[in-house]
Structure formats: structure tokens, C-alpha cells
Amino acid sequence: MAFTLYSLLQAALLCVNAIAVLHEERFHKNLAGGADQGIGGFREEPGIKSQLMNLIRSVGTVMRVPLIIINSIAIVLLLLFG
């Protein structure tokens, strides 16, 4: 499998976009331990589901503005250079 740097960057951008567009409330209904409810918050280990929810939420919050910028750059580059 040949990796060019550009294809890796594109794949990473698509993955981060996918994480950022996830809708929290739907996941709260599907999963038992949501990150907001604080289940397991006072125990030592929060459990994998709340860890995952925390991770998704923090990635979405941190990367929102940079994602806007990087996505616009990617769109312009793809329009210009195909």
C-alpha cells in the first residue's frame, strides 16, 4: 500500500470531520452511560463508553475552528487543482 503524504492528510481530515459532525444527543439515547450524566464520574475508572464520549466531545470542541479553516483551504485547493 503506497502512502503519499497528501493521501494521509486527506484521510485524517475526513476522519476528523466525521468525528466533528457526530450528534451528541442521539448517542446519549443509545448508550447507557452518557458523559453528561456523570455516571462513574466519582469512581476511579469512568468506563470505556464515557471515555469515548468525552473524547468525541473534546475533539469536536477543540477542532471546530481549525476544521473550518482547513476545510476551506482543502475545498479551494481541490477546486483549483482537482
Add this chain to the structure above:
Amino acid sequence: MAYHSGYGAHGSKHRARAAPDPPPLFDDTSGAYSSQPGGYPAPGADVAFSVNHLLGDPVANVAMAYGSSIASHGKDMVHKELRRFVSVNKLKYFFAVDTAYVAKKLGLLVFPYRHQNWEVQSSRDVPLPPRQDLNAPDLYIPTMAFITYVLLAGMALGIQKRFSPEVLGLCASTALAWVVMEVLALLLGVYLATVRSDLSTFHLLAYSGYKYVGMILSVLTGLLFGSDGYYVALAWTSSSLMYFIVRSLRTAALAPDNMGGPAPRQRLQLYLTLGAAAFQPLIIYWLTFHLVR
């Protein structure tokens, strides 16, 4: 020609003589080295040429000083930026190796079954550097093994007459991309399973880099003994590497305070270790099978 006569004029100024026109350079160099300083025009031209070329021209002097100041400024800036991202002291810990450690560690990677004590020793809560502790991970072996793997891949492809310089870069970047992805996956797994340990990114990088030793051995055996030798070496190095990873990660990740945790979390950590170990033979096979046909 104006340039030429300008240099000749500078040379004549340095020599403090009033020669009207400089001798042509191409004619004089053949006789310039053998002639004595007594003859005026020929060594004058030669010395003028060399002096002008090195130190005589004030513009060249200024340019050289400016360039060296720019270079040192750039070096300082690079050092400052690097120190912000990568803690060099932590990195130095991983490269504090010596020959005996490297030899023993390589032997351990190939035959880990007789090693009894897998704990990483630490003195006063500071982990001992690899020079003093065989179980400590290091980054020297993975780096050297990676470079050796790239060179060996080039050699293997050259033996099969499939070599071209782009393939070397492709091989190196593919292997590097796989390492980065594996370290990221391990970091994600360590975060999700809330493993409380002092496994930093560099530790994971070191443990992922040990598979290059197995790759090198497999490719070498494949080159020497053909396809059957390759598969035998692949099986042997895969099993020993899996054993090594499982033992090392279990003693590093499962610190004493983790042992009292509930069963699902311990199961998660076990799955993480087993997953990391099972991934190694796959990636060894994937990165080397095209080299041994």
C-alpha cells in the same frame, strides 16, 4: 571582461603596484604554480586570483559574515522551537545506551523465553536509563533498525532487479506511516482503557519500533535461504516479538494500583495488550512479503 579587469585592478591595488592590464588568467595558471615569486606578472595574477577569490573582495566578506549570522540565528530558532515540542531530556533518556545493552536487548528480542524478571527498575522513582536496566525501552535500536530495514529493502529489490530510487523513499515513508498509525492506535487504546501507568508516547514508539528487528531478520533469512527460510524466520520472530510485547506491556501497563480494578477494565487492558501483540506479525508480513518473492 569588465569583471576580469576589475579583479585585476583590485589585485594590483593589493599588491601595491601599477601594472596597466592584468595577464589573462587561463594562460597563467599552467605556469603560475611552478614559477618562483621572482617573476612578477605570473604569480601576481595567481595570487591576485586566489586572494580575490577568498578574502580580497569586501562584498564577499560581508556576504559571508551575513550568511553565517543568519545560519546561527536559524539554528537558535530551530533549537528553541524544537525544545517547545519535544522535551529533549526525555528523549535523551531513550538514547542512553551502550554496546552491552544493545547486544543483550537484541538477543532478548530474538529469544525472550528464558528471561525471568521483566520489571523496569527505577531508583528513587526515576526510571533507570537503558544503560543500567535491560528492561528499559530505548529508541536507539528502533531507529537503527528502521534505517537498516530501508537499506535492506533497497538491496533486496536490487537483487531482484526491481530497484529504482523512488522505491526507497516509498518504502521508508510507508513504514513510517504504519508506525505513526500504530502509535496513534495504541495511544487511543491506552486512553480508552484508562491505563494508569507511565507509558508515554516515546515508550509506545519504542515498543512499536522493535518489530523492525524482526523484519530485518526475516528479510535477511529470506534472501539467504529463499522463501521457506523467510516463512520460518517470520514465524520465529513473530512469536518471540509477541511474547516480548505481552510480557513488557503487562509489567509496564499493569502497575500495582491497576491490579485491584474491576474485571471489565482489566479485561480491556488485556485485550489492548493482546491486540498490540497480534498486530505485530501482520504488519511484519505486510511490510516484507513483497521483498522476498
